[in-house]
Amino acid sequence: MKITVIGSGYVGLVTAACFADLGNQVLCAKKTSKNLDKLNQGISHIYEPGLDEILNRCLDKGTIEFTNDIKRAIDFSDLIFICVGTPQSETGKADLSQVEDVARQIAENMTDYKLIVEKSTVPVNTHQWVKKTVQRYSNGNIQFDVASNPEFLREGTGVYDFNNPDRIVVGVESENAHKIFQELYRPFTEKGDVLLITTPAAAELIKHASNSFLAMKISYINMVAELCEKVGIDVNMIADGIGYDQRIGRSFLNAGIGYGGSCFPKDVRAFIKIAEDHGLDFGLLRETEKINSQMRERFLEKVENVLWINKDKNITIWGLAFKPDTDDIREAPSIDIVRKLYETDANLRLYDPQAGENFQNLFPENENIRYCSDKYEALKDSDALLLITEWDEFKNADLNKVKNLMRLPIIIDGRNMFESEIMEGFEYYSVGRENTNQSEKP
Numbered sequence: 001m002k003i004t005v006i007g008s009g010y011v012g013l014v015t016a017a018c019f020a021d022l023g024n025q026v027l028c029a030k031k032t033s034k035n036l037d038k039l040n041q042g043i044s045h046i047y048e049p050g051l052d053e054i055l056n057r058c059l060d061k062g063t064i065e066f067t068n069d070i071k072r073a074i075d076f077s078d079l080i081f082i083c084v085g086t087p088q089s090e091t092g093k094a095d096l097s098q099v100e101d102v103a104r105q106i107a108e109n110m111t112d113y114k115l116i117v118e119k120s121t122v123p124v125n126t127h128q129w130v131k132k133t134v135q136r137y138s139n140g141n142i143q144f145d146v147a148s149n150p151e152f153l154r155e156g157t158g159v160y161d162f163n164n165p166d167r168i169v170v171g172v173e174s175e176n177a178h179k180i181f182q183e184l185y186r187p188f189t190e191k192g193d194v195l196l197i198t199t200p201a202a203a204e205l206i207k208h209a210s211n212s213f214l215a216m217k218i219s220y221i222n223m224v225a226e227l228c229e230k231v232g233i234d235v236n237m238i239a240d241g242i243g244y245d246q247r248i249g250r251s252f253l254n255a256g257i258g259y260g261g262s263c264f265p266k267d268v269r270a271f272i273k274i275a276e277d278h279g280l281d282f283g284l285l286r287e288t289e290k291i292n293s294q295m296r297e298r299f300l301e302k303v304e305n306v307l308w309i310n311k312d313k314n315i316t317i318w319g320l321a322f323k324p325d326t327d328d329i330r331e332a333p334s335i336d337i338v339r340k341l342y343e344t345d346a347n348l349r350l351y352d353p354q355a356g357e358n359f360q361n362l363f364p365e366n367e368n369i370r371y372c373s374d375k376y377e378a379l380k381d382s383d384a385l386l387l388i389t390e391w392d393e394f395k396n397a398d399l400n401k402v403k404n405l406m407r408l409p410i411i412i413d414g415r416n417m418f419e420s421e422i423m424e425g426f427e428y429y430s431v432g433r434e435n436t437n438q439s440e441k442p
């Protein structure tokens, strides 16, 4: 099929590349010419495992192209995916100006039938605004449908998630739109994947409800972790014990320093706001948010309890991205943690396999913040190692080497990357587990 994708962020790029890889003909439009040449050479501006290989494969086959000619992109196909950003506005609501802008451009440029699909995360009933906008700005005689097909892919595993969905949700209002999606997703339904056909409003709501539920699960286990620490029980044992119950499930029950990223924080806030706009107080989600920010504070408290005075101490931080396998630092816990530690005059040595460059835009190098290009280099004469993102590279680190490089063998692990038993010779502190050698404040 011929497909237009508008937007080339994480969702747009992975969607465009993966649809092209399935044999569709895809034209991906972006607003500016920034990175355009690189994309057309198969080099993506984001780090997403497997993506560059797919881009190159599709470019070789001629199934994908990138353009900043929006009119050409709209002419190109009947099926247009809107994958632009829906960031948080000052009020906590989603800022839908980019969605509106694309809807207007489609209206002003379309000359025949279009199926306009929202893939960006949008508040319930946004499709009605998209429909109204297209009606207002088009000449009124051209048929079109608006549908919602929310994306559930995770950064870092986006390509895998696209190809192995737990379910595909599609909200449609016409038989024609329904048929187009059946055709588009045939490769998935043929291998037994679930295609849930519903209304656009329900599809929009499913996305916010899913992300908020997952965020709630994380805050729940983080609160249980707090209790575990007090009573000396390993939170992983509890997560396993409850996770085997299929009604609960083990995933998203990893305790740590809380969720970050471009989705959960903003989507939880947007969902609270949507409920508020309908006269409902979603206290459960407000608590979810509160627990999430407390986790960062608790981590910093732990650092203070262990190190006492941070001033002039060498503190190494491994991991800046909001999760492993991405270079994304949006709302990453590392931001608050680095900011607070910086305020205490500690000497910070930072290392992340991919996100260092993005982080430098927020925290440029200075006499107290140094970026290292190697994880071991960052440890030399260190008084403490803080583990913030659970990259495999850290899990597989040579712990003897770590110990020998550091001035003091202190590790404060915000992601429970290691089992306490293998940490002999270290003062090792983690989350939701008994910290046997926890220093007490005098």
Ligand code: UGA
Pocket: 121, 151, 152, 153, 154, 155, 156, 211, 214, 218, 251, 252, 253, 254, 255, 256, 257, 258, 259, 260, 261, 262, 263, 264, 322, 323
């Ligand atoms: C999330 C959803 O998982 C996707 O289904 C959705 O498509 C996406 O948002 C989106 O709306 O676009 P993403 O934010 O990329 O995906 O990453 P996640 O794997 O969900 O992780 C989010 C945060 O939760 C990370 O900071 C991660 O460290 C944290 N997390 C995750 C935990 O603290 N514990 C866990 O057990 C799982």
